[in-house]
Amino acid sequence: MECNAAVLAEKENFLDYPIEENSIQSDTKKLQDAIEKAKGSFQNKTLALQRIQIMDALRKKLKQDDKDSRLILETIKHILLLSRTIIEYQQQARQKEEELIDIKRKRLLLKNREHKLQEMQTTMKKEKEKKESVNGVEIQEMHETLERARETTTILQNVLQGIIFGSTVNWAEYPSLKEIVLQLEKNVYFQ
Template sequence: MKEQLMEYNTAVLAGQENFHDHLMEEKFIQSSTQELERDIEEVKVSFQNKTLALQRVQIMDALRNKLKQDDVSSRPILETMKHIVLLSQTITEYQQQARQKEEQLIDIKRKRLSLKKDGGQKLQQIQTMMKRQKEKQASMNVTETEKMLHKLKKEREITAIIQNVFQSIIIGSRVNWAEDPSLKAIVLQLENNIYLQ
């Protein structure tokens, strides 16, 4: 790549290529350079990861060799490793418990959602029942009102008949009702139309 870059620079200085070709090649070189930089970065990361893995293997090998010696200095290492294993088991148990708690929480959320849906349906049923009950009550009120109006009409008719009977009795008795103030008040009151009141 460097050789190509040097050749292009030489060619440009010598004026052998035109300006347009030079721009195209420069863009190509820039994109190639960026690609190579990315590749180099990936190789560096891969190299670091492999180096870390190798160092871990070397440390484990050194620890195994030290433990095989079974002397006073290897006992604290063994104790520490046992403690690390114990801690790892404890962490695994806690992770399992956390997963179980998460599953229980998910179940509770599902049940809660189901109850919410059921509650919504029940509320809708209650609203529908209340609406029907109001409609039924309204129709009953209309029926009762119609009955009461019918009774009122009958009462007015009966009252009109009674008024006519009283008028006929008073007129038929040939009493001078205009001279008697109490009788005059009764006759004048009987003149009132019951349907206008």
């Protein structure tokens, strides 16, 4: 009776406090998580207990050394063989996965190197084109300079020939003048 009175009094006091909805939701979530955790723990303990019970029953049966126990022993040996095979295959699968990862890493490295090589080739090609264009401009300028020099030389040759012919000097008598006149008659463009 006193307990009921205390509980009722506590309920009345509890209802006097404002209840926050967020607090209730978070507390509910915590309690649900705790319940799920307890269920999982209970299931794991139940499974462990069942395994222990089965192993105990198998041990007792194997001690009987009859036809059923030999069949159970053969089945256990077969299970162990299959387990070893599974472990070996898992190890092989891990090795293959590691090899695959290594191959992917090498492919990525090669791809990066190929990209860098292409960038280098593009840069070298641009530099070569730039150099060729600069060389082309320089060669063009040299041709133009050579052409102007030839034109100037031709004009000078003609003027010098005109001076020699106009001076009424017999250039055929003087070997040095003869050589100069013959030299002046040569075309600059064919030299």
